[in-house]
Amino acid sequence: MGVASPLAAYLLVAALLFAIGLAGALTRRNAILVLIGIELMLNAANLNFIAFWRYGPHPEALTGMMFAIFSIAVAAAEAAVGLGLVIAIYRYAKTTDLDQMNRMKG
Amino acid sequence: MSVVFYGIAALTVAGGLAAVLLKNTVHCALAVAVAFAGLALLFLSLDAQFVGFAQILVYVGAVAILIVFAILLTRGAEPVTGGVFSKSWLVGLVIAAGVFAVLGWAVLQSAHALPLVTAAPAVTVQDIGVALVGRYVLPLEIVALLLTAATIGAVIVALHEKERTR
Known part of the structure; x- marks a missing residue:
């Protein structure tokens, strides 16, 4: 299938990565693998920002690039806190299996 | 491409x-x-x-x-015992496939309206630095505060609490 615009090709790659990350976050049992899926989704969004910045009408305004830079910084903070939480839960429950974390199930 | x-x-x-x-x-x-x-x-x-x-x-x-x-x-x-995927893996797979179908459909439907090849933007690292300490200085400070708080928070959350060891 011939995609005329290079932007469409980048957007399709980003959509595919987002779907892969979402599938990983929704189907894996290990909490760390769920975090990996979330990281993939964040990166797919970053790819969209950069692609729109590159092919947008005003790349010299740097809007999309700034959004991607701040998004990378926030994602790093999120990864640190998320993995810290996983380690804390592992210490408490002795497992990272999400199917066994049913303590709050009604 | x-x-x-x-x-x-x-x-x-x-x-x-x-x-x-x-x-x-x-x-x-x-x-x-x-x-x-x-x-x-x-x-x-x-x-x-x-x-x-x-x-x-x-x-x-x-x-x-x-x-x-x-x-x-x-x-x-x-x-691991009992497979690496959750019990409700089929639901997650269907949701992810649906999300990809919607996103891909939207991109392909709007492909004719997207811009074609444009000249590479002449943006240097200096421009990014000037923008970071100029127009985007407040977000930069907030991100600095967030990173500090997140680092301290991650250490405190993962810290081994000796008195409550079981």
């Missing part, structure tokens, strides 16, 4: 797929590092050098290492 783009895109998607599908958790962490590196190459191919190298530094350098540390600290490298 060039052969280079297809190669990098295939590498990135293959890394992502391997990260989600592989059985061994350590292999998943290595595969996601490959996906991060592929994304950095995609950023470089989009003339975003600064973001591409920041991606390598932050993701391949820091986040991937952090994930490996977390896997080893939680003994996630040991073989």
Whole structure:
């Protein structure tokens, strides 16, 4: 299938990565693998920002690039806190299996 | 689109797929590092050098290492019993496929309205630095505060509490 615009090709790659990350976050049992899926989704969004910045009408305004830079910084903070939480839960429950974390199930 | 783009895109998607599908958790962490590196190459191919190298530094350098540390600290490298996928994996797969179908449909439907090849934007690292301490200085300070708080918070959350050891 011939995609005329290079932007469409980048957007399709980003959509595919987002779907892969979402599938990983929704189907894996290990909490760390769920975090990996979330990281993939964040990166797919970053790819969209950069692609729109590159092919947008005003790349010299740097809007999309700034959004991607701040998004990378926030994602790093999120990864640190998320993995810290996983380690804390592992210490408490002795497992990272999400199917066994049913303590709050009604 | 060039052969280079297809190669990098295939590498990135293959890394992502391997990260989600592989059985061994350590292999998943290595595969996601490959996906991060592929994304950095995609950023470089989009003339975003600064973001591409920041991606390598932050993701391949820091986040991937952090994930490996977390896997080893939680003994996630040991073989799991009863499959690596959740009981409700089919629902998750259907949701992800639906999301991809909607996104792909939207991109393909609007492909004719998207811009064609444009000249590479002449943006230097100096421009980014001036913008960061000029127009975007308040977000920069907030991100600095967030990173400090997140680092302290992660250490406190993961800290071993001696008095409540069971």
